């Protein structure tokens with residue numbers, strides 16, 4: 331790749347103008363009011379204010395992530411923002427992957443599809459150098475220092491060379507020397523043409539900025555201008571005391587009114603009739619490429635996280651060991667079957683497949699919601715995101731389901747079924763695991779964190795035990811229970827396995843006197859052709875995945891929650 335092809339042209343920087351911005355929340359409370367300010371291309375701007383003053387809200391409005399309830403934002407005089415790099419407060423990138431790998435995946439999700447692997451490699455190297463991270467390229471993100479992780483988070487956005495960078499508290503949690511180093515990096519970015527806006531609690535950060543925007547506790551603009559002008563305006567030698575000065579005001583609007591007066595005297599009022607806020611959505615990489623990149627990244631994360639992989643594969647093997655210890659061989663022996671044991675074996679196999687699928691899916695989304703939210707801003711779509719999860723986890727489930735059936739069959743815990751019937755048992759179990767995986771993803775999409783997801787586990791498992799028809803046959807249930815049993819994916823798996831395993835014939839014609847009465851209690855539970863069970867299980871897969879998608883759309887991941 332030649333330098334001409336890989337070195338991006340210098341950015342022009344983007345001027346931002348906000349006019350009369352206001353933001354109210356559902357309760358009616360106004361968290362920002364009447365904010366008008368102009369930011370010149372290539373400026374480094376700090377937004378300061380007490381906790382809860384509305385700094386993040388203002389930043390998100392400037393980013394187009396939130397729509398204001400009043401006012402407008404324009405970028406270089408137009409409503410189209412172009413590419414904006416939004417760097418959230420938390421270092422939200424996967425911690426398992428080496429930094430350069432993380433950036434490669436981020437680049438493949440953000441840069442145009444036509445960008446080749448060499449060009450992506452060059453771009454990643456360029457960004458690493460620019461953020462002074464070249465020597466950390468092979469270090470897993472989780473092992474980087476706080477300051478390095480912040481720079482890594484900025485590097486993700488720098489890949490697309492945005493004209494505007496908006497950073498939420500980039501210096502929080504950093505020691506002062508590292509914070510200064512980071513601010514220098516931001517200054518260097520601004521010098522190459524990017525406009526930088528950041529929020530900060532460290533008023534000393536302001537000295538490294540061209541402009542400071544001061545908000546009052548009530549979300550009003552107390553000042554915007556150079557740090558020197560701010561010191562003069564507030565009559566302070568250091569802006570460290572600016573919050574005290576604001577709090578000394580006799581009325582909330584005192585400083586905003588004084589500033590408005592001063593500004594009006596110096597310049598004409600800013601016009602408020604610009605175009606509406608409309609950050610242009612970033613040009614998206616196609617769905618297929620997104621799916622391929624996300625799948626590759628998920629697979630690499632699973633493989634690199636050895637402990638997770640060991641748990642994913644090891645826990646089903648432990649369950650398999652328990653089954654082998656629990657069930658004696660020969661329960662399906664036609665001359666002397668144990669009908670009640672056959673029910674339990676089939677039920678627990680079905681439940682095993684369900685449980686593996688559910689637990690595989692349950693933590694997948696809720697543990698990376700902030701990452702997903704960030705990637706949604708970069709144009710990642712939800713359907714490829716969900717399918718990429720399934721693409722990586724389903725083969726693992728296929729492996730453990732095969733081991734479960736193969737070993738139990740080999741140890742004479744299952745009937746000696748031949749190739750086609752074994753394949754049918756396997757298809758039923760795998761579809762059941764897939765439905766449970768989709769259910770797990772749905773629940774993971776609906777909750778906010780891993781603790782909530784874990785609390786849901788009993789709620790999801792109990793009905794799949796009670797209403798399946800194994801512990802109590804469906805015909806023997808109360809009417810409500812019978813209806814509920816239709817909604818249990820595990821019921822269809824259990825009955826499908828029973829059909830293929832030939833329990834009807836075994837109980838009716840086998841050598842156990844317990845068989846016929848048991849068959850009478852179960853009615854025609856096992857007489858349905860197994861493809862009907864497959865259709866229903868396939869329907870559950872689609873239903874749960876569709877619902878997971880809808881839940882994520884509804885959560886409106888483009889907005890901060």
Ligand SMILES: Nc1ncnc2c1ncn2[C@@H]1O[C@H](COP(=O)(O)OP(=O)(O)OP(=O)(O)O)[C@@H](O)[C@H]1O
Nearest residue numbers: 355356361379380381382383384385386387388529
């Ligand atoms: N969606 C929302 N619904 C209700 N209140 C909200 C919402 N978003 C923000 N707020 C409130 O608006 C105020 C401003 O929030 P914001 O996060 O912008 O402040 P901040 O200055 O960034 O605070 P901090 O410095 O503590 O991060 C806070 O009181 C916050 O609780």
